[in-house]
Amino acid sequence: MGFATFLLMISVPLIQKHVESTPASGYNYTVSVDLQLSADDVKTFSTPGYPLVPYSNDASYEWRIQAPHDLRILITFIAGRTEGCCDRVQIVDRSETIGEFSGIIIPGTSRLSQTNSLRVIFSSDNTVSFVGFEIKIKPATCGGNIEINTKNSLELASDDWPKGPNNTKCFWVLYGRERKQIQLDFVEGSTAPVDDYIEVFDGLSSIGKLSGVIEPESFIAESGILILSYHSYDQEAERGFRASYKEAPCGFNANASANVGTRTISTPFYPSLYPNDLSCEWNLNAAADKLIELTFVESDTEDCCDFIQIIDGFSGTRQLSGKITPGLVFTSANNNLRLLFNSDSRGSGPGFLAVFREIDPSSNCIYSKFVGKTPINISSPLYPYIYHNNMSCKWTLRTGRQKVITINFIEVKTQECCDVIRIIENGTESLRLSGNTSLSSWTSKTNNVEVIFTSDSSVANKGFLASVQSGKIESVCHHSPFKITINSSRGYLSYLLCSVLRPRFSPARNVGKIKIKFPGRSIQQDDYIRVYNGEQELLKISGQLFPESSGTSTNNAIEIVIKVHQSVTNRAYYHDGIQLYKSQPLGEDSG
Numbered sequence: 001m002g003f004a005t006f007l008l009m010i011s012v013p014l015i016q017k018h019v020e021s022t023p024a025s026g027y028n029y030t031v032s033v034d035l036q037l038s039a040d041d042v043k044t045f046s047t048p049g050y051p052l053v054p055y056s057n058d059a060s061y062e063w064r065i066q067a068p069h070d071l072r073i074l075i076t077f078i079a080g081r082t083e084g085c086c087d088r089v090q091i092v093d094r095s096e097t098i099g100e101f102s103g104i105i106i107p108g109t110s111r112l113s114q115t116n117s118l119r120v121i122f123s124s125d126n127t128v129s130f131v132g133f134e135i136k137i138k139p140a141t142c143g144g145n146i147e148i149n150t151k152n153s154l155e156l157a158s159d160d161w162p163k164g165p166n167n168t169k170c171f172w173v174l175y176g177r178e179r180k181q182i183q184l185d186f187v188e189g190s191t192a193p194v195d196d197y198i199e200v201f202d203g204l205s206s207i208g209k210l211s212g213v214i215e216p217e218s219f220i221a222e223s224g225i226l227i228l229s230y231h232s233y234d235q236e237a238e239r240g241f242r243a244s245y246k247e248a249p250c251g252f253n254a255n256a257s258a259n260v261g262t263r264t265i266s267t268p269f270y271p272s273l274y275p276n277d278l279s280c281e282w283n284l285n286a287a288a289d290k291l292i293e294l295t296f297v298e299s300d301t302e303d304c305c306d307f308i309q310i311i312d313g314f315s316g317t318r319q320l321s322g323k324i325t326p327g328l329v330f331t332s333a334n335n336n337l338r339l340l341f342n343s344d345s346r347g348s349g350p351g352f353l354a355v356f357r358e359i360d361p362s363s364n365c366i367y368s369k370f371v372g373k374t375p376i377n378i379s380s381p382l383y384p385y386i387y388h389n390n391m392s393c394k395w396t397l398r399t400g401r402q403k404v405i406t407i408n409f410i411e412v413k414t415q416e417c418c419d420v421i422r423i424i425e426n427g428t429e430s431l432r433l434s435g436n437t438s439l440s441s442w443t444s445k446t447n448n449v450e451v452i453f454t455s456d457s458s459v460a461n462k463g464f465l466a467s468v469q470s471g472k473i474e475s476v477c478h479h480s481p482f483k484i485t486i487n488s489s490r491g492y493l494s495y496l497l498c499s500v501l502r503p504r505f506s507p508a509r510n511v512g513k514i515k516i517k518f519p520g521r522s523i524q525q526d527d528y529i530r531v532y533n534g535e536q537e538l539l540k541i542s543g544q545l546f547p548e549s550s551g552t553s554t555n556n557a558i559e560i561v562i563k564v565h566q567s568v569t570n571r572a573y574y575h576d577g578i579q580l581y582k583s584q585p586l587g588e589d590s591g
Contacts, residue, residue, distance in 0.1 A: 030059065030060040030061070030062065031048065031059065031060070031061040031062070032061075032062045032063075032064070033045065033062070033063045033064070034064050034066070035063060035064065035065045035066070035137070036066055036067075037065055037066065037067040037071075037073060037137060037138075037139055038067075038068065038139070039068060039071060039139055040139075041137075041138065041139065042136065042137070042138045043136070043137050043138075044078070044134060044135065044136045044137075045063055045134075045135055045137075046132060046133060046134040046135065047061060047122065047131075047132025047133060048132075049132075050131055050132045050133065050134055051079075051131045051132075051134070052131075053131075054129040054130055054131055054132065055082075055087075055122075055124055055129050055130070055131075055132040056124065056129065057124055057125065057126045057127065057128075057129050058124065058125065058126040059123070059124050060121075060122075060123045061121070061122040061123070062119060062120070062121050062122075063119065063120040063135075064117070064118075064119050065117065065118045065119070065120070065137060066116065066117050067116040067117070067139050068116060068139075069116050070116070070141070071116055071139040071140065071141060072112055072113045072114060072115065072116065072139070072140045072141065072142070072143070073112070073113040073116070073117075073118045073137055073138075073139065073140065074110060074111075074112050074113075074137065074138050074139070074140045074143075074171045074173075075091060075110060075111055075112075075113070075118060075120070075135055075136075075137050076108060076109070076110040076135065076136045076137075076138075076204075076227075077101070077105045077106075077107060077108070077109040077110070077133055077134070077135055078107060078133075078134040078135065078136055078204070079105070079107050079133065079134055080101070080104070080105030080109075080132065080133030080134070081103070081104055081105065081130040081131050081132070081133070082101075082102050082103060082105070082122075082124070082130050082132065082133070083102070083103075083124070083125070083127065083128045083129065083130060084102050084103030084104075085102075086102075086124070086125040086127065086128075087102060087122070087123065087124040087125060087129070087130075088100055088101065088102045088122070088123060089101045089102065089105070089120065089121070089122045089133065090119075090120070090121045090122075091111050091118065091119075091120055092118070092119040092120075092121060093111075093113040093114055093115055093117075093118055094115050094117065098111045098113070098145060099111040104272060104273075105133055106179065106203060106223055106224065106225060106269070106272075107203050107204050107223075108201065108202070108203025108204040108205075108223055108225045108227070109175075109203075109225055110171075110173045110175075110225065110227055111145055111173060112140060112143050112144060112145055112171050112172075112173050114144070118137075120135065139169065140169050140170060140171045141167075141168045141169050141170060142159050142165070142168055142169075142170040143170040143171040143172045143173070143228075143230075144172055144173070145172075145173045145175075146172060146173065146174045146175075146245070147175055147176075147177070148174055148175065148176045148177070148180070148182055148245060148246065148247050149176075149177045149247070150246065150247060151246055151247045151249075152246060153185070153244040153245070153246045154244060154245055154246065155242070155243070155244050156172065156184075156228075156242075156243050156244065156245055157240065157241065157242045157243070158170065158189070158230055158240030158241050158242075159240070160240070161239065161240050161241070161242055162239040162240065162242075163239065163240070164190075164191065164196075164232060164238050164239050164240030165232055165240065166232050166233075167232060167233060168230065168231070168232045169229070169230075169231055170229065170230040170231075171227060171228070171229050171230075172227070172228040173225070173226075173227055174221070174225075174226040174227070174228065174245055175224060175225050175226075176224045176247055177247075179223070179224030179225075179268065179269065179275045180224055180247045180248070180250070180268075180275060180278075181220055181221060181222050181223075181224060181247070181248040181249075181250055181268060182220070182221040182224065182225075182226040182245060182246075182247065182248055183218060183219070183220050183221075183245065183246050183247070183248035183249075184200060184218065184219045184220075184221070184226055184228065184243055184244075184245050185216070185217075185218045185219075185243060185244045185245070186210070186214055186215075186216060186217045186218075186241060186242075186243045187216060187242045187243055187244065188214060188215075188216070188241070188242050189214035189238075189239055189240055189241030189242055189243075190212065190213050190214055190238040190239050190240075191210070191211050191212065191214070191230075191232065191238050191240070191241075192211075192232070192233075192238055193211055193212040195231075195232075195233040196211065196231060196232045196233060196238065197209055197210065197211040197231055198210045198211070198214070198228070198229070198230050198231075198241055199228075199229045199231075200219045200221075200226065200227075200228055200229075201221075201226065201227040201228075201229070202219075202220075202221040202222060202223050202225070202226060203221070203223035203225045203227075207219055207221070210241075214241055220248050221248075222268060223268075223269070224268070224269075224275075226245075228243075249280075249281070250268060250278060250279060250280035250281070250341075251280040251281040251282040251283075251339075251341075252282060252283075253282075253283045253285070254282070254283070254284055254285070254356075255284075255285050255286070256284055256285065256286045256290075256292050256356055256357055256358040257286070257287070257358055262355045262356070262357045263355065263356055263357070264353065264354070264355050265282050265339065265352075265353075265354045265355070265356065266351065266352065266353045266354070267280065267301075267341060267350075267351025267352055268280075268351070269351070270350060270351045270352065270353055271298075271350040271351070271353070272350065273348040273349065273350065273351075274301075274306075274343060274348055274349065274350075274351040275343070275348070276343055276344065276345050276346065276347075276348060277343065277344070277345050278341065278342065278343040279340075279341075279342050280340065280341040280342075281338065281339070281340050282338070282339040282340075283336075283337075283338055284332075284336070284337045284338070284339070284356055285335060285336055286332075286335040286336075286358040287335060287358065288335055289335075289360075289361075290335055290358045290359065290360055290361070291331055291332050291333075291334070291335065291358070291359050291360075291361050291388075292331070292332040292335065292336070292337045292356055292357070292358060292359070293329060293330070293331050293332075293356065293357055293358075293359045294310065294329070294330045294331075294332075294337060294339070294354055294355075294356045295327065295328070295329045295330075295354060295355050295356070296324050296325075296326065296327070296328045296329075296352060296353075296354045297326060297327075297352075297353045297354060297355060298324075298326055298350075298352065298353050299320070299323065299324035299328075299351070299352035299353075299354075300322070300323050300324075300349045300350045300351070300352070301321050301322060301341075301343070301349045301351060301352065302321070302322075302343065302344070302347040302348060302349050303321050303322035303323075304321070304347075305321075305343070305344040305346070305347060306321060306341070306342065306343040306344060306347070306348070306349065307319050307320065307321045307340075307341070307342055308320040308321065308324075308339070308340070308341050308352065309338075309339070309340040309341075309342075310330055310337070310338075310339055311337070311338040311339075311340065312330075312332050312333050312334075312336075312337055312338075312385075316385065318330065324352070331359070331381065331382065333382055333385060333386065333388070337356075339354075361381070361388050361391060365381060365391060365392065365393035365394070366393070366394050367393075367394070367395045367396070368395075368396045368398075369395060369396070369397055369398075369468070370398055370399065371397050371398065371399040371405050371468050371469060371470045372399070372469070372470055373469060373470060373471075374469065375467045375468065375469040376467070376468050376469070377465060377466065377467055377468070378395050378397075378451065378465075378466050378468055379463065379464060379465045379466070380393065380453055380462075380463025380464050380465075381393065381463070382463070383462060383463045383464065383465055384462050384463075384465070385462070386460045386461060386462060386463075387419075387455060387460050387461070387462070387463040388455065388460065389455055389456065389457045389458070389460055390455065390456065390457050391453065391454065391455045392452075392453075392454050393452070393453045393454075394450060394451070394452050394453075395450065395451040395452075396448075396450055397448070397449050397450070397451065397468060398447060398448045398449075399447045399448075399470035400447065400470065401447060402447075402472070403447050403470045403471065403472065404443055404444045404445065404446070404447065404470065404471055404472070405443070405444040405447065405449055405468060405469075405470055405471075406441065406442070406443045406444075406468070406469055406470070406471055407423065407441070407442050407443075407449075407451070407466050407467075407468050408440075408441045408466060408467045408468075409421075409433065409437060409440040409441070409442075409464060409465075409466045410465045410466060410467060411437075411462070411464060411465045412433050412434070412435070412436065412437035412440070412463075412464045413435075413436050413461045413462040413463065413464070414433075414434050414435060414455070414461050414463060414464065415434070415435075415455070415456070415458065415459045415460065415461055416434050416435030416436075417434075418434075418455070418456040418458065418459075419434060419453075419454065419455040419456060419459075419460070419461065420432060420433070420434045420453070420454055421433040421434065421451065421452070421453050421464055422451070422452045422453075422454075423442060423449055423450070423451055423452075424449065424450040424451075424452060425444055425445065425446060425448075425449045425450075426446060430442070430444075430449075433464075443471075447470075451466075514552070514553045515550065515551070515552040515553070516531060516539070516550060516551055516552075517548070517549070517550035529541040529542075531551050531559070532559040533551075533553040533554055533555065533559075534555070536554075538551040538552075538553060539551035
């Protein structure tokens with residue numbers, strides 16, 4: 001037996017139980033239910049088959065609810081989804097419609113009748129159907145429905161304030177235009193401390209419960225639905241309460257603290273659609289010597305018209321819209337950050353979810369990156385905006401075996417005297433940059449280097465941007481001819497896994513000749529070593545095995561062309577003058 005068959009078997013009896021013999025005009029069939037509600041009842045009902053089976057198309061459903069004559073009825077949606085355009089739920093108090101809903105119905109959506117009878121009418125067309133809805137009903141003795149359409153504060157008080165009612169269950173349903181958030185501010189009041197209490201709900205969720213002496217306190221219903229309940233059982237009631245309400249501003253002020261950890265920001269109703277004509281502002285602050293890191297978990301807004309703005313007074317404003325890559329991170333330039341979101345009057349989306357936290361700039365500037373063939377960028381924090389003072393950042397870059405790392409500095413703008421970029425290889429500083437530089441390139445000799453950037457406490461600038469990628473060790477030898485000056489009477493040239501190496505030798509002293517000697521080695525069939533003295537080929541070595549070879553120039557300059565792919569480092573010994581020095585095996589002293 002299939003799953004669909006099973007659902008049909010359990011849903012058909014539910015429908016048949018309430019089907020009238022004569023369908024209402026224009027519908028294939030109707031469902032009609034009478035519900036009696038006593039003083040202590042809490043009941044639920046739903047569209048047939050909810051939530052497993054969608055409601056029927058081209059149908060009319062009606063629930064008629066009756067309570068004792070001295071009571072009212074509070075009706076609350078637990079959840080709901082209907083076809084937004086065409087399938088509507090109406091709540092009718094006698095002849096007055098006090099609520100009409102379709103599409104996604106926010107949990108906690110409520111209305112309070114002013115009489116003891118209520119009708120819930122739901123009609124569907126002949127196209128799309130959804131799961132329907134579930135509703136909870138309970139009796140009430142007083143309260144009302146309040147639609148909030150102003151940002152100005154309005155007063156709300158319990159019946160007979162400042163003489164509180166007794167033996168009452170009162171509910172006030174506050175809802176905003178376009179589901180705007182609602183703020184409720186208690187001013188003063190009191191209830192019997194044992195049995196009487198006031199409770200505040202944000203939709204279905206309780207966000208506060210007060211009893212005894214009521215001090216000033218504020219509550220915000222982010223769902224756009226706030227229900228205030230007042231239960232009094234004591235025969236000698238206290239004063240009750242006095243409060244004010246208004247459309248709450250969207251957003252908040254918050255201190256990012258390491259003690260609190262990561263906190264969240266989201267558009268109202270995320271991940272459901274945010275309201276139109278929305279204006280939200282979040283002001284984030286950290287300790288004076290700290291920064292704020294803002295990370296977008298997900299974001300999807302109307303691309304043309306609904307914008308996120310990140311305002312960092314020190315570094316400017318960034319504007320975002322549409323879909324944002326998850327994990328996008330922004331770091332503030334100082335200890336303040338403002339986040340704004342504005343939507344227009346048409347179109348909407350799920351909105352965004354972001355997290356923020358406080359970070360220490362001195363301890364969050366250490367990076368480790370693996371470098372591959374595809375170039376990656378590294379940059380000073382906040383580039384192209386101004387970096388912080390007193391920074392010490394380190395990037396540890398590594399690549400695979402038999403690989404080297406090339407760093408191309410696209411832009412360098414630092415304080416020339418004091419803010420410095422250094423490249424460290426094998427514990428030794430290989431390059432130092434500061435001031436204004438562009439298109440400076442450096443290639444490592446090994447597969448592991450460190451880039452260190454430090455700034456002092458005075459002037460700051462844009463910092464630097466560099467592109468990093470790996471290459472074969474041969475790439476270290478792809479140089480234009482370069483000059484090696486002989487500052488001693490003898491020395492050696494190392495060549496390893498090179499493609500083409502073209503050093504030019506000239507002695508520093510006024511001597512007439514240079515003699516060069518190659519120890520016997522084996523090289524690959526297609527490799528070679530050639531030594532030129534001007535246009536004359538002084539020495540040529542090729543073949544898999546070659547004996548110890550040497551040559552002497554006729555003047556004070558020679559050029560060597562080396563093409564080898566050996567797995568070990570070789571040395572070519574050179575000296576000025578005519579004396580021949582004995583060459584030693586690799587690793588031994590040359591004497």
